[in-house]
Amino acid sequence: MFRIRRVYDDILPLDRQALVQVQEILRVQFPDLPEREIAKLPQLLRNPLKYRFRSILYVAEEAPAKVRGFALVSHAPDLHFCYLDYIAVTRKRLGGGIGSALYELVRQESRAMGAVGLFFECLPDDPSLCRDPVMLAQNRARLKFYERYGARPVAGTAYETPFKPEDDCPPFLVFDDLGLGIPLARDRAREIVRAILERKYGHRAPAGYIDRVVDSFRDDPVRLRPPRYVQAPGRAQETRPVHLTGDAIALVVNEGHQIHHVHDRGYVEAPARLSKILEALEGTGLFERLEPHHFGEEWIRRVHASDFVDFLKRVCLKVEPGKSVYPYVFPIRNAARPPKELPIRAGYYCIDTFTPLNRNAYSAAKGAVDCALTAARSLLRGHRLAYALVRPPGHHAEKRAFGGFCYFNSTAVAANYLASHGRVAVVDVDYHHGNGTQNIFYERSDVLTVSIHGHPSFAYPYFSGFRDEAGAGEGQGKNINYPLAEHVDGKAYLKVLEKALAKVHKFRPHFLVVALGLDTAKGDPTGTWTLLRSDFLEMGRLFGAMGRPSLVVQEGGYRIRNLGANASAFFTGLWRGFSERNR
Known part of the structure; x- marks a missing residue:
C-alpha cells in the first residue's frame, strides 16, 4: 500500500527526507540530468517566482516515509496551464500502479487549478528521431x-527540432486535454509553447530557436498525432478520483470531554458546545477524523510547573464525585507557604473564583492536551491544516495556575511540541486575553505570541493583555497584544487581524497555531463584540492565506445557537484561503 501527498517545501523533517529520496530517484532514472538541476529542487518549491512557474511536488510513499515515486508539476497561473516536468517510480516498484495513480492525480489536480490542459515532453517513438532500439522501446x-x-x-x-543537429532523440511535446474535450487554439498554444521554452530552456536555446518553434504552430486548432496504441481511438481512459493524503483538515475530537460536566448555575462551559460544533462540521466535507493518541505527561510538564501538575492530579482524585471545589482563599500576603489542605490550596494555583476542581477535571484536561498534540503531530506527518476540537479550553492556564475554565494549556503544549521543529506563531482570537500562553512563552524567542482581545479594563482576566506587555529577555518583542474597545464589529476586528498577521508574516514562522475563541460572536454571554458568520468566514480565509502548516485549537465560544455555524464558516474560510494560496 502507498499514499500520495503533496510536498510544499522543505520545512518539515518529513518533507526534507522526501526531497532527498526524490533527488536520488532523479539521479537514477534520469542519469543525464545535470546535478545542478537536481540540487535546485528545494529552491523550486521555496521560491517559485524566481523560476516563473509554481512548482508542485507529489510523492507516493510507503510507510514509514519511503518514497516510491513522484510527480513534479509546473503550474503557470498566468496562462492557465500545467507542465509535467517529471514522473518517475523507483525500480523496486515498477508496475505497482504508482505511476498510474500519480498521473491520474496530476490530471485531477490540473483540472482543479483551472488548467486548459497538461503539457509535457516525451522522447520519440519514431526510429528516424531515436536510433537507440532499447530507448525506442x-x-x-x-x-x-x-x-x-x-x-x-x-x-x-x-x-x-534539436538544439544541435547532431543531437539524438529530441522530445515530442505531448498535450493532454484533461478530458475536457476542448481543442487547443493556435494562439493559445503559441503563448504556452513560448512560455515553456523561455522558462525552461531560455538560457540554453540558440538564437532564434524559440521564435522558429513558436511560429511553426500554424494549425488552428492545434493538431495532435492520430492514436497509435489504444484499442478505441479517440476514447481517453476513464480515470478514478485519487485521494491525496493530507488534502483535508485533520480533525481530532476530545470525546472524553463529557466527563467534565459542571451543572452549577451560570457555568457556561458545557459539553453541548462541542456537539454543536461537530454537528455543523460534519456537513462540510472538509475534515478527516483522526483518533487521539495518548501522550505522556512529560509534554504537559514542559510548559507547566511540576508542582502544579502534581497538585491538580491529586486534588481532583480527592474531590467527592459529583461535587466541585471552588477557590476562595488566595496567597496575596504570603505566596511562599501553600496551605497543606488540598481544597484550600486551590487558591494558591488559581487566578479566579469561578473555575472549579472536580473528580474529572484533570482527566478531561489531559484528554484535551492529547487531542491537541495528536493534531499537531498530524502536521508533521503530511497534513497542512489540523483542528483540535477540545474542552475544557486552555489558554488561560499559566505555568503554575489554572483559571478561566482552563486547567492545562493545550494550545501552549501543542505549540511547544511544534517548536522543536521550527519557529511557531500563536495567534489567539478569543475574546479574552490568552494570559496563560503569554505567561508560558514570555521569555522565548522561538514562539511569537499574538492576542486580540477585549481590553483588560473591562474584560477577563483583567490584569494582563496590555499593549506594553511585549516579552522579556530573549522574548523581548515576541509578545504582541491588541486590546480592543468594548464594542467592536466585524469590519473593525478584521482590520486589526490583518495588522496582526502582517506581524506574523515578518516573524516567518514554520507553523501557525490559532487559539480559536468563538466568543467574539454577536450575543455571546461572555463577550461584548458583534462578529457575524461572514466575519468568521473572512477570519478563516486570512489565516489560510498565510499558507503555513496550521493548527487550530478550540478555546472559548458559549452561545450555543450560533456556535456551529460560526465554526463552520471559519473552517470554510480557512480551507478556501489555503487552497487559493496553493492553487
Whole structure:
C-alpha cells in the first residue's frame, strides 16, 4: 500500500527526507540530468517566482516515509496551464500502479487549478528521431501509457527540432486535454509553447530557436498525432478520483470531554458546545477524523510547573464525585507557604473564583492536551491544516495556575511540541486575553505570541493583555497584544487581524497555531463584540492565506445557537484561503 501527498517545501523533517529520496530517484532514472538541476529542487518549491512557474511536488510513499515515486508539476497561473516536468517510480516498484495513480492525480489536480490542459515532453517513438532500439522501446511504452488517457504528441510543428543537429532523440511535446474535450487554439498554444521554452530552456536555446518553434504552430486548432496504441481511438481512459493524503483538515475530537460536566448555575462551559460544533462540521466535507493518541505527561510538564501538575492530579482524585471545589482563599500576603489542605490550596494555583476542581477535571484536561498534540503531530506527518476540537479550553492556564475554565494549556503544549521543529506563531482570537500562553512563552524567542482581545479594563482576566506587555529577555518583542474597545464589529476586528498577521508574516514562522475563541460572536454571554458568520468566514480565509502548516485549537465560544455555524464558516474560510494560496 502507498499514499500520495503533496510536498510544499522543505520545512518539515518529513518533507526534507522526501526531497532527498526524490533527488536520488532523479539521479537514477534520469542519469543525464545535470546535478545542478537536481540540487535546485528545494529552491523550486521555496521560491517559485524566481523560476516563473509554481512548482508542485507529489510523492507516493510507503510507510514509514519511503518514497516510491513522484510527480513534479509546473503550474503557470498566468496562462492557465500545467507542465509535467517529471514522473518517475523507483525500480523496486515498477508496475505497482504508482505511476498510474500519480498521473491520474496530476490530471485531477490540473483540472482543479483551472488548467486548459497538461503539457509535457516525451522522447520519440519514431526510429528516424531515436536510433537507440532499447530507448525506442521504452519511449513507445511511455507514449502508449499516456495515450490511454487521450494524451498524444502535437503534430505538424518544429517542436522536436534539436538544439544541435547532431543531437539524438529530441522530445515530442505531448498535450493532454484533461478530458475536457476542448481543442487547443493556435494562439493559445503559441503563448504556452513560448512560455515553456523561455522558462525552461531560455538560457540554453540558440538564437532564434524559440521564435522558429513558436511560429511553426500554424494549425488552428492545434493538431495532435492520430492514436497509435489504444484499442478505441479517440476514447481517453476513464480515470478514478485519487485521494491525496493530507488534502483535508485533520480533525481530532476530545470525546472524553463529557466527563467534565459542571451543572452549577451560570457555568457556561458545557459539553453541548462541542456537539454543536461537530454537528455543523460534519456537513462540510472538509475534515478527516483522526483518533487521539495518548501522550505522556512529560509534554504537559514542559510548559507547566511540576508542582502544579502534581497538585491538580491529586486534588481532583480527592474531590467527592459529583461535587466541585471552588477557590476562595488566595496567597496575596504570603505566596511562599501553600496551605497543606488540598481544597484550600486551590487558591494558591488559581487566578479566579469561578473555575472549579472536580473528580474529572484533570482527566478531561489531559484528554484535551492529547487531542491537541495528536493534531499537531498530524502536521508533521503530511497534513497542512489540523483542528483540535477540545474542552475544557486552555489558554488561560499559566505555568503554575489554572483559571478561566482552563486547567492545562493545550494550545501552549501543542505549540511547544511544534517548536522543536521550527519557529511557531500563536495567534489567539478569543475574546479574552490568552494570559496563560503569554505567561508560558514570555521569555522565548522561538514562539511569537499574538492576542486580540477585549481590553483588560473591562474584560477577563483583567490584569494582563496590555499593549506594553511585549516579552522579556530573549522574548523581548515576541509578545504582541491588541486590546480592543468594548464594542467592536466585524469590519473593525478584521482590520486589526490583518495588522496582526502582517506581524506574523515578518516573524516567518514554520507553523501557525490559532487559539480559536468563538466568543467574539454577536450575543455571546461572555463577550461584548458583534462578529457575524461572514466575519468568521473572512477570519478563516486570512489565516489560510498565510499558507503555513496550521493548527487550530478550540478555546472559548458559549452561545450555543450560533456556535456551529460560526465554526463552520471559519473552517470554510480557512480551507478556501489555503487552497487559493496553493492553487
